[in-house]
Structures are given as structure tokens and as C-alpha cells.
Amino acid sequence: MTLHASYDPENIFAKILRGQMPCVKVYEDAVALAFMDVFPQSEGHTLVVPKAGMARNFLDMPGDWLGSYMLCVQKIARAVEAGLKPDGLRIMQFNGAAAGQTVFHLHFHVIPVWEGRELGRHGAGAMAKPDELEPVAAKIRAAF
Ligand code: 5GP
Secondary structure, three states, rough: OOOOOOOOOOHHHHHHHOOOOOOOOOEEEEEEEEEEOOOOOOOOOEEEEEEHHHHOOOOOOHHHHHHHHHHHHHHHHHHHHOOOOOOEEEOOOOOOOOHOOOOOOOOEEEEEEEOOOOOOOOOOOOOHHHHHHHHHHHHHHHHH
């Protein structure tokens, strides 16, 4: 059912976009806000959240906004790569609770991967503190 429900403007990412909840910011422009995931699956796990569209998931996103948003996802992924030098990157996106989605405002995960380092599980990691996330975010910010 969560795939087709209506958009809830009280979801946590909407609150972060409105400045009502804090985040460790990596990048912001007119299209999207990127910030560190507080339950990171790896060092540098970044979320890219579109500002427009009121989309719960990828299926909902109006086409007019999709292109600029996807360019933004790529821009963040490039900065994560340049700033942290991982061996690989996972770009992930979940649609509906059955698929693993837990926050119902469209977002892409940018997850750096290093050979020999195991990734945390989606939605199951320990909560990171802002002072742990901030130095990593600073490296990514410096790479734009
Ligand atoms: P989803 O499961 O919807 O694909 O991803 C939601 C992501 O948001 C998860 O990786 C989760 O760790 C992260 N998350 C949940 N609540 C918060 C929050 O309050 N702040 C931040 N920065 N990330 C959050």
C-alpha cells in the first residue's frame, strides 16, 4: 500500500527540507538537498533529496523535475567519489515498504564502497553523531 499512498508533508525529509529538523549538509541548490545518512551503511553514505515534486518515490516524481534531480544525484555521487576515493559506489533507491523504503519522500542513497570493508545493512546500523559525520561531509563538500 505504501507504494500508492498520498504524500505526507510531515515525513522526516520534508521537515529537514523546511529546516525544522537538523542534518549534516553536503550540498544544496534549487533542485535538491544532500546530507549525511544518520544510520550510515558506510563512511560517506549520503542522501540526495529533491525539493520539488512532493514525490513519495521514483514512480511519483513529475517528469519535469526528474532530469534536473538526476543530474544532481550524479553531481553528489561524483563529489562523494572525488572526496572519499572509494573503490566503488552504490546508488540505491527504494520504492514502497515492501522494497525496503522507510522514509516516504523520494531520495537516492549514494554509498561509497571499499574493497575488504563490509557494508552495514540498510536501516539496521548504529546512529552516527553529527561530530562523526561532519569531517566526512567536509571532505565531500571540498570536492565540488
Ligand atoms: P529508505 O529506507 O527510505 O530508502 O532510506 C531512508 C534513509 O534515511 C535510511 O538510510 C535512514 O538511515 C535515513 N534516515 C532516517 N531518518 C533520518 C534522519 O532523521 N536524518 C538522516 N540524516 N537520515 C535519516
